[in-house]
Amino acid sequence: MALKIPIGPQHPALKEPTNFSVELDGEEIVDAYVKPNYNHRGMERLAEEKTYPQVLVLYERICGICSQIHPQCFAQATEDALGIEVPERANYIRTIMCELERVHSHLLWAGVGAHELGFDTGLMYLWRDREAVMDILEMISGNRVNYKMNTIGGVRRDIDERKIPMLLEALDAYVPQVDLYANAFTKDPTLRARLEGSGILTRKEADELCVAGPTARASGRDVEVRRDDPYAAYEEVDFEVPVVDDGDIMARAVVRLLELYQSINILKQALKNIPEGPIQADIDEIPEGEGVGRIEAPRGEVIHYVRSDGSWYPERTKVRAPSYVNIPALIPMLIGDTVAEIPITVASIDPCWSCTARVAIVDTNKKTEKIMTFEEIRSHYG
Amino acid sequence: MFALEALKMLLKKPFTWKYPFEPIEVPEGFRGKPEYDEENCIGCGACAAVCPAEAITVTEDAKVVLTLSYADCTFCADCEKACQWDAITLSKEFELATLDKSQAIVQIEREKNVCEGCGGTISAVEQMDWIKEEISEIKDNIPADDLEAITKLCPECRRDKAAENIISEVYS
């Protein structure tokens, strides 16, 4: 008789409410069940009652970690639907914001990961260095989280030319710090013993579950929206996409750490080449139409869909957050591992429950069906 | 791995800020508590219309009163952007904690023009002054009757009056 242990919704190892239950045989996990809908707020319904600029503010609060990604994706979808051309400078500023957010999000993730391993020194050091990027974000946007930089057709705030040398300097100072963490994660014997070979997601499972972002790239699934379907100014910057084949937790850590270097690289290029010009497009009319925005968020691909009926209010919006496809991947990752690995395995996909639970209730039995629908959207518009 | 880093840090100044014993600086353009400007506000209510969180309510009893509850506000600065008169700005004040959330309000009052027909509200006095200024150029194209009605009657009463006029014209 297998032992069933429920974990959550309120549990010290979880930062957000979710409910797991794992079935155990001795110490080995034989089955896992995830119920992630505790954060369901019903935002898509509310968005139908708000005007486009108000929805930007609302969707910024889908997730406080991706608070540039979601409104930008919504803005992109709306611009697609309304046929608005975004000025070049605005595109660069969006790119800069996206990458700053990736740096802060990956450092945050590494800190949380370290904490889940019981390595609180790492958490403190990582979050200490994260403050520098938070300061940059606050300086550019006026707030540490929920930046409100985007507007339909561009960005609201410009980056002051005089601040650019300072920003470049701050980014240079980051590289040795990232080296330090990369060394710690890949060389330290204790961390390696915990991270290597546990929480494995094979390439086949990754393909079947259509996982996205670093979780996919750590299992050898080479998907990256910034390269495959460039938005904002990603066409004009050079970067590499790190892909690792191992599929274990270490691989996911390595992918994220390598992405940090790439983000710093992209930021430097974007800051140096940022063109002059306006930052907002003029909007004369609101035609009817549909649009889709795709963005590579720190956790994977975000898709926003907007349908306009010609009024100030979007007729229908739809959001698909990356954790939505990544969370089902926890089940193959957990099966075969021990209970002690649960926190770090869950943390390793960097799940964002608040993003996901905004979507309707996830029914584990129906997950394949739902992913299919999104695949259809993707093949249709991609 | 972190032993070296820890040693380095021993030689540096503490990383921790002294707050709350020393005040901190917030950067230029920080979005803190919204503040109204007594002088510039004309009481038009544009800020209330754009607010995504319904944080600003307009009441029109004895005066036109705009109440901004910063317990609802999202500090998005959309109101600041919508106001053409620079009458609302997001200050640098961020230490916002209350024991009672109904205390978390910022208010501004404007005198109002009372409708001669029903005693209701036409608009705030300053807004009417602005409207008069705006229409001064096209004044000659508007019938004098209507011009007077704009300043003396609320929209409902104007509509009633217009309907009365039409009816009396048709049946006379």
Add this chain to the structure above:
Amino acid sequence: MLEGLKNLCRKKSPWLMHFNTGSCNGCDIEIIDALTPRYDAERFGAVLKGSPRHADVMLVTGPVTKQVKPRLKRVHAQMPEPKAVIAVGNCAATGGVFKGCYSIENGVDNVIPVAAYVHGCPPKPEAILFGAVTALNALFGD
């Protein structure tokens, strides 16, 4: 006399618990930030605890979704007396930008009593420290 000493201890070393009731994560990150080196809330004896049974003060974020409401009540009931709840962030105070969503309770005080509110969306970590100090002073005397 003994009561005064107890209150002093509670004020000097409040044990915190953090409960997310459907927030956007903005406030949660800022709460954890307040414990990291730059802000270091442990200077004031504040420790983040995982279990409600160890906590004096519960920091609640989020507008309280319908799903989480019974859990919030239960966790609150598990805290030992005297206990206090601080609502961090504007969506915990009034629902904030989510006001009008069909599956939320529009603020923590509609479910459990709240001692103090920290306003902001999200409040800066400094503002959270300030709010916690304000609340503790009000609860356990200056």
